[in-house]
Amino acid sequence: MSAASGVAMAGDRSVVVVELFTSQGCSSCPPADKFLGELARHDDILPLAMHVDYWDYIGWKDTFARPEHTKRQKAYAYGFGTKSIYTPQMVIGGTDQAVGSHVMKVMEILHRHQMAVAQVSLSTQDSENGRVVRVANIANRPLPAPVVAQIVHFAPKATVSVKRGENAGRSITSTNIVTDVQAFGKWDGKGEIEFLLQKPLAPEGQKAAIILQATRMGDYPGEIVAAIALD
DSSP states (O other), X not given: OOTTTTEEEETTEEEEEEEEEEOTTOTTSHHHHHHHHHHTTOTTEEEEEEEOSTTGGGSOOOTTOOHHHHHHHHHHHHHHTOSOOOSSEEEXXXXXXXXXXXXXXXXXXXXXXXXXXXOEEEEEEEETTEEEEXXXXXXXSOOSSOEEEEEEEEEEEEEEEOOSSTTTTOEEEEEEEEEEEEXXXXXXXXXXXXXXXXXXXXXXXXXXXXXXEEEETTTEEEEEEEEEEEO
């Protein structure tokens, strides 16, 4: 893992991306959902809830589940060299993973990422035509792989009353619920590059973030070299 794993610079602020793969139908997930909400209080952490659909068969269909999230988790598993996926799983910086309710382990990994030195700068600026995204390799060292620029849309918070399944009778609050992830550009990791995003940056009532993620062989998601939340 490189020194810049999972770290981005947004002005003088670094951001670590934490993806929680979770399900309303999983009895082990509510503590991890709560923990993700606590992580959202930190300015240097970007927590994202990726609700998966493979627990839907046991009596409750997750209201936020997307098959794309299950596919993303499977791609991470391939990169980690594992054969199975599970909930609640947290993926930190695209390179490390832990059980989402194991607070001490997650915080240990987070601290390591927070202490890393940024290799890539990422900033945005409004223009007449939209939002300009500027990316630069500030360390002038090769990145681990070509980078895909992605915009993530997410709903800040929602509470759902679960009627059936393992969590029947519980109200579960989810934070930063991902509704869409779309690639909008590629970068070879050399020098500087600019992209232009059209407005609005997110659907009404939602927020957006930009993630720059290196790709493993076969276009599997790898190290997140930069990320910022958009205002």
